Amino acid sequence: MNTQSTIYLDYASTTPVDPRVASKMMEFLTPDGEFGNPASRSHRYGWKADEAVEEARSHVANLVNCDPREIVWTSGATEADNLAIKGVARFYKSKGNHIITSKIEHKAVLDPCRQLEREGFEVTYLDPDEGGIISPEAIKSAMRDTTILVSIMHIHNELGTLNDLEAIGNITRKAGVFFHVDAAQSTGKVDIDLSSLPVDLMSFSAHKTYGPKGIGALFVRRKPRVRIEALIHGGGHERGMRAGTLPTHQIVGMGEAFKIAKEQMKEDHEKIKAFHTKFLKEAMKIEHAYINGDVDNKVPNILNISFNFVEGESLIMGLKDIAVSSGSACTSASLEPSYVLRALGRKDELAHSSIRFSFGRFTNEEDIDKTLSILHNVVERLRELSPLWEMHLDGVDLDTVQWNTH
Amino acid sequence: MAYSKKVVDKFENTLNNPKAFNVGSFDPSELNIGTGMVGAPACGDVMKLQIKCEPQGNTHVITDVKFKTYGCGSAIASSSELVEMLMGKTLEEAKEIKNKEIVDALELPPIKIHCSVLAEDSIKEAIENYESKQ
Numbered sequence: 001m002n003t004q005s006t007i008y009l010d011y012a013s014t015t016p017v018d019p020r021v022a023s024k025m026m027e028f029l030t031p032d033g034e035f036g037n038p039a040s041r042s043h044r045y046g047w048k049a050d051e052a053v054e055e056a057r058s059h060v061a062n063l064v065n066c067d068p069r070e071i072v073w074t075s076g077a078t079e080a081d082n083l084a085i086k087g088v089a090r091f092y093k094s095k096g097n098h099i100i101t102s103k104i105e106h107k108a109v110l111d112p113c114r115q116l117e118r119e120g121f122e123v124t125y126l127d128p129d130e131g132g133i134i135s136p137e138a139i140k141s142a143m144r145d146t147t148i149l150v151s152i153m154h155i156h157n158e159l160g161t162l163n164d165l166e167a168i169g170n171i172t173r174k175a176g177v178f179f180h181v182d183a184a185q186s187t188g189k190v191d192i193d194l195s196s197l198p199v200d201l202m203s204f205s206a207h208k209t210y211g212p213k214g215i216g217a218l219f220v221r222r223k224p225r226v227r228i229e230a231l232i233h234g235g236g237h238e239r240g241m242r243a244g245t246l247p248t249h250q251i252v253g254m255g256e257a258f259k260i261a262k263e264q265m266k267e268d269h270e271k272i273k274a275f276h277t278k279f280l281k282e283a284m285k286i287e288h289a290y291i292n293g294d295v296d297n298k299v300p301n302i303l304n305i306s307f308n309f310v311e312g313e314s315l316i317m318g319l320k321d322i323a324v325s326s327g328s329a330c331t332s333a334s335l336e337p338s339y340v341l342r343a344l345g346r347k348d349e350l351a352h353s354s355i356r357f358s359f360g361r362f363t364n365e366e367d368i369d370k371t372l373s374i375l376h377n378v379v380e381r382l383r384e385l386s387p388l389w390e391m392h393l394d395g396v397d398l399d400t401v402q403w404n405t406h
Numbered sequence: 407m408a409y410s411k412k413v414v415d416k417f418e419n420t421l422n423n424p425k426a427f428n429v430g431s432f433d434p435s436e437l438n439i440g441t442g443m444v445g446a447p448a449c450g451d452v453m454k455l456q457i458k459c460e461p462q463g464n465t466h467v468i469t470d471v472k473f474k475t476y477g478c479g480s481a482i483a484s485s486s487e488l489v490e491m492l493m494g495k496t497l498e499e500a501k502e503i504k505n506k507e508i509v510d511a512l513e514l515p516p517i518k519i520h521c522s523v524l525a526e527d528s529i530k531e532a533i534e535n536y537e538s539k540q
Contacts, residue, residue, distance in 0.1 A: 310476070311476055313478035314478050314481075314482055317478075320418075348450075349447035352447075352448075378421075381421050384429065385420070385421065385424060385429055385475060385476075385482060386475070386476040387453070387454035387474040387476055388452060390454075390474060398447060403448075404445070
């Protein structure tokens with residue numbers, strides 16, 4: 001099937017590379033381009049590549065208002081999360097062994113935490129409220145004398161909900177505890193001002209913001225200083241925090257993408273906000289559709305909806321001309337429904353029936369209209385196929401049914 | 407997606423042409439109807455299978471089938487496949503249907519084999535229900 005005929009509404013999963021970014025990246029690959037190793041100090045190939053890397057670093061720093069020296073290149077947000085969490089924990093283990101995070105963090109945060117538990121650290125996994133927000137009070141009450149790190153995401157990847165970084169950071173600062181934020185979904189969506197935010201470490205990804213896959217960055221604050229133990233050794237690049245030859249073209253791509261994000265954030269936001277308003281209004285005309293995540297405290301580019309009495313994977317198969325993702329168990333290898341929706345207290349069947357629509361820079365009005373029309377049609381057809389819908393129409397309360405699970 | 411073309415086609419055909427693929431319901435209180443409902447919403451799949459039978463000689467023959475399925479694409483395809491297998495079979499023959507036949511017909515991936523097991527359970531239960539009424 002030609003993917004171009006499929007409407008792409010999965011921007012929270014990844015974005016296409018902006019053509020302006022791709023053409024910039026091309027300048028750093030071929031023999032007639034600046035292909036040098038940025039670490040080569042002895043010739044102009046190296047100097048030129050180094051110049052490009054540092055310019056890109058400035059673009060990234062500029063978007064989030066920090067010092068370029070606070071940006072460490074990584075292979076992506078997953079590595080940045082690993083570097084922040086394991087790096088802080090291992091460096092400061094003599095100070096304490098307790099970490100606070102939440103049950104609905106991305107696996108790139110949860111799995112390093114699990115690894116640290118195996119190494120003797122203790123981790124508290126906080127419950128979100130029913131809207132998917134982590135309350136600063138919950139963090140405050142989970143603090144111990146041995147707490148060294150709090151890791152809470154900014155924008156939630158499945159829900160689009162926003163945590164209050166300032167309120168959480170004020171608590172961690174007071175307690176003398178480091179605060180790491182996974183901001184993979186945030187860049188180009190909301191303003192981030194690290195000159196005033198009480199955040200110590202922040203993870204970024206290029207490919208959620210129209211840059212290439214395989215490159216990300218970790219912000220590591222200089223004042224007050226945060227120290228981390230490196231994960232990768234071999235040459236002392238990136239001030240000893242991350243060894244390995246810098247991938248100039250990837251870095252330049254991320255820099256260009258973040259530069260464009262800064263220039264275009266307002267324009268992107270306004271367009272996407274209008275799509276969100278329309279989509280929400282029309283999709284909610286479907287009976288028994290429920291928004292997952294606090295709709296008053298979220299970004300407009302992500303919209304997560306459960307359509308009761310319809311299973312998510314079959315809905316995705318029905319929406320075959322639309323690229324979206326699901327919290328349904330059946331789309332995952334584990335057959336478990338979304339751990340995120342379960343943590344919000346959603347019933348399993350609603351967790352099974354969730355679809356995440358995410359809009360982006362290249363979404364147009366026609367995509368939205370076409371998707372809405374297909375969505376209405378497919379939900380109706382699947383409900384015609386659904387014994388649960390039939391029971392519901394017959395007035396049966398599904399919660400009182402004795403299911404024959406075998 | 408790791409689905410075979412057979413699963414995708416079966417699912418899409420059933421979705422787009424529900425009547426032709428026996429989607430629907432019989433009145434479960436009728437004596438010549440056997441109903442089997444298996445699975446649970448919390449597990450992500452529920453199958454309701456209904457057979458209409460009539461006595462023929464010293465056995466009963468399935469003359470019509472209706473089903474409704476809530477579940478993933480392969481659950482819906484598995485039900486639909488089973489329904490096709492059941493048409494015109496005697497109850498003895500229907501009892502012999504094994505989930506493996508559905509797996510083979512649809513080339514189900516290993517992680518979706520439970521869908522075919524559920525389908526096998528649904529016909530067993532429908533027959534049990536029918537026989538209890540005779």
